[in-house]
Amino acid sequence: MATKVYVTGVSRGLGKAVAEKFLKEGYSVVGIGRSSDIHHVNYTFLVCDLSLQSDIDKIQFDTTCDEVILINNAGQIGNLQRISDQIEPDFEEVMRVNTLAPMYLSWSCLQQVKGAIKIVNISSGASTRAIPGWAAYCASKAAIDRFSETIQLEEKEKGRDVNVWSVAPGVIDTAMQEKIRSASVENFSSLETFLDLKKNDELTNPQVTADKLFRLIVLEEIDRVVCSLREIE
Ligand SMILES: NC(=O)c1ccc[n+]([C@@H]2O[C@H](COP(=O)([O-])OP(=O)(O)OC[C@H]3O[C@@H](n4cnc5c(N)ncnc54)[C@H](OP(=O)(O)O)[C@@H]3O)[C@@H](O)[C@H]2O)c1
Structure with missing residues (x-):
């Protein structure tokens, strides 16, 4: 079966590790993002700033393959500060990259692709837990x-071969965690927790997380939409 895998945010961190994992397993991968240094015969890169609607509108999915896997991974933590203290709030950019870009890419994928579809939105434990400084x-x-759960129900109603997950990947040793640790304790009351996670070597390597994500997607190891990679051994 011909499958094409689309991954956003492939310049570093989890997205790069996931793209490399699928390439290693013999898949054709399309990276989507602002930059990429992956070189592989089965790899294509589409330049796209996911905060720009005009860039997102240009993304076209391959309609000739049997299956498309879309992994909406790109994300931004945003300002690490209480809302009332922010001089220039960055709600719009955070919502564009973390929410609207995955929504529009899911929409165009569901519209364009007639074969099987797997959509994986990279969520976070912060989706179900309020963390001061991360509103x-x-x-x-x-x-x-909630978007992921809803589109899964919609496509089930239509009887389509569509699987959707919104997955919390766990705490991974990436640039996002570096940024979190660089916050000031005055602005971010959970700082010590994140400093301790690093100090105690409790962050997961992006390659280990990518291996688990691969199993979730290919072996369909979890049958709930909102889930965590912590559920996979
Ligand atoms: N790390 C963790 O502990 C953790 C925990 C829970 C959830 N997550 C989630 O996991 C996902 C990956 O995070 P990560 O830890 O790998 O973060 P990361 O190392 O900061 O990487 C983020 C990726 O998103 C891309 N990106 C950001 N803004 C973009 C934009 N406007 N257009 C295109 N690409 C953009 C970045 O590309 P550029 O190089 O262009 O900036 C980069 O490739 C995110 O959705 C994050 O919320 C991470």
């Missing part, structure tokens, strides 16, 4: 959980 991020991930 926009928490809101953006809660919204993507």
Whole structure:
């Protein structure tokens, strides 16, 4: 069966590890993002700033393959500060990248692709837990959980071969965690928790997370939409 895998946010972190995992397993991968240094015969890169609707509108899915896997991974943590203290709130960019871009890409994928579809939205534990200093991020991930559950029900009603997950990947050792640790304790009351996770070597390697995500998608190891990779051994 010919499958094409689309992954957003492939410049580093989880997205890069996921794209490389699928390439290693012999899949054709299309990276979507602002930059990428992956070189592989089965890899194509589409330049796209996911905060720009005009860039998102240009993304076309391959309608000739039997199956499309769309992994909406790109994300931003945003300003690490209480809303009332922010001089220039960045709600719009956070919501665009974390919520609207996955929604529009899911929409165009569902519209264009007639074969089997798997949509994986990378969510967060913050989708179900309020963390002071992360209001926009928490809101953006809660919204993507509910969107994912809703489109799964819609496509079930239509009898289509569509599987959707909104998956919390766990705490991963990436640039996003570096940014979280760089916050000031005055603005971010959970700082010590994140400093301790790093100090105690409790962050997961992106490659290990990518392996689990691969199993979730290919072996369909979890049959709930909103889920966590912590459920996979
Ligand atoms: N790390 C964790 O502990 C953790 C925990 C829970 C959930 N997550 C989620 O996991 C996903 C991956 O995070 P990560 O930890 O790998 O973060 P990361 O290392 O900061 O990587 C984020 C990726 O998103 C891309 N991106 C950001 N804004 C973009 C834009 N406007 N247009 C295109 N691409 C953009 C970045 O590309 P550029 O190089 O262009 O900026 C980068 O490739 C995110 O959705 C995040 O919310 C992470």
